[in-house]
Amino acid sequence: MNGRSPYSGFAPGKLLLFGEHAAVFGYPAVGVSLDRGLRISVTPADGISIRLARPAGGDVAAGLSAFAAFVADTLGSPADDGPVSPAGGAITVDSDLPISSGFGSSAALCTAIAEWSLPDPQVSGHDRSAVWRRAHRLEAFFHGTPSGIDTGLSSLGGVRTFRFSTPGALPESAALSADLPALVVGAIPRERSTRDLVAGVRSRLSTEPSTVRPIFDRLGALADAAIGELAAERNHAAGMAPLVADAHHLLRDLGVSTPLTDGIIDRGVRAGALAGKLSGAGGGGAFYLVCPDAEVAARVAADLDGTLPPGSVCFHMG
Numbered sequence: 446m447n448g449r450s451p452y453s454g455f456a457p458g459k460l461l462l463f464g465e466h467a468a469v470f471g472y473p474a475v476g477v478s479l480d481r482g483l484r485i486s487v488t489p490a491d492g493i494s495i496r497l498a499r500p501a502g503g504d505v506a507a508g509l510s511a512f513a514a515f516v517a518d519t520l521g522s523p524a525d526d527g528p529v530s531p532a533g534g535a536i537t538v539d540s541d542l543p544i545s546s547g548f549g550s551s552a553a554l555c556t557a558i559a560e561w562s563l564p565d566p567q568v569s570g571h572d573r574s575a576v577w578r579r580a581h582r583l584e585a586f587f588h589g590t591p592s593g594i595d596t597g598l599s600s601l602g603g604v605r606t607f608r609f610s611t612p613g614a615l616p617e618s619a620a621l622s623a624d625l626p627a628l629v630v631g632a633i634p635r636e637r638s639t640r641d642l643v644a645g646v647r648s649r650l651s652t653e654p655s656t657v658r659p660i661f662d663r664l665g666a667l668a669d670a671a672i673g674e675l676a677a678e679r680n681h682a683a684g685m686a687p688l689v690a691d692a693h694h695l696l697r698d699l700g701v702s703t704p705l706t707d708g709i710i711d712r713g714v715r716a717g718a719l720a721g722k723l724s725g726a727g728g729g730g731a732f733y734l735v736c737p738d739a740e741v742a743a744r745v746a747a748d749l750d751g752t753l754p755p756g757s758v759c760f761h762m763g
């Protein structure tokens with residue numbers, strides 16, 4: 446929108462189905478944008494400031510003010526992602542995603558700001574790649590070396606696949622017209638940030654390549670198999686369940702799950718889910734369970750809900 450008038454915009458969060466962490470190293474991924482997300486309201490101002498509409502704990506306010514400086518620098522420096530915004534703005538963020546939970550709140554924030562800062566045709570047109578490219582540049586603040594899949598899901602929406610062909614470039618993304626199986630989706634507070642988790646995996650890859658590379662190869666193969674499953678015309682619960690279970694075990698071997706997440710998944714399976722896995726960077730955060738149908742999903746969500754720590758969310762979809 447890019448002008449000096451009040452603005453309001455929404456960007457969705459995401460649920461990664463397969464491919465987290467491996468995607469940072471060029472392996473395929475698949476995920477879905479959520480109905481939940483984050484809304485920004487912007488009033489014209491000199492410079493850029495960002496604040497939360499509702500207070501959050503921890504260092505969120507300090508983090509947002511550092512991010513505001515990064516946004517101002519990034520939007521002020523010429524790049525290949527479209528005209529640079531001349532406008533400043535006081536940005537207020539209202540999120541119905543828990544912040545830093547693995548549901549892509551930072552990617553949604555970057556997408557919402559990218560949309561605000563770009564001219565209308567690049568935002569509302571058919572080709573949303575300018576929004577994605579700019580959101581991706583902004584996400585470097587949060588992740589250091591984002592793969593682009595989180596901002597891709599927020600910018601482009603729907604169930605999407607991601608495949609990398611050029612190192613360092615954004616992946617190619619395609620929409621899948623798949624009906625997902627019934628899912629229970631949740632998030633618990635995180636013990637480590639995405640940046641730390643991604644850096645930890647990178648460091649393990651360099652010190653233990655013979656352990657970590659085969660894990661990535663198998664995670665990549667599972668993402669491929671899941672994309673094949675979702676492309677087929679059938680109910681996907683039975684086909685996805687073994688892939689989900691394997692992917693979670695591999696992510697646990699990679700060191701990004703926690704005993705609490707593992708315990709929630711075990712409990713969900715005992716309550717009737719077919720399988721579950723963490724979603725996103727891990728360290729706590731988001732997870733999902735595949736269920737045979739919506740009725741079981743409602744029952745599993747109700748069973749888990751009372752057992753999750755304060756600050757968690759749990760819902761079912763599909």
Ligand code: MEV
Pocket residue numbers: 461464465466467468469547588590591592593594595639643724725726
């Ligand atoms: C985080 O939601 C997903 C990671 O794969 C990081 C990334 O792809 O940028 C862990």
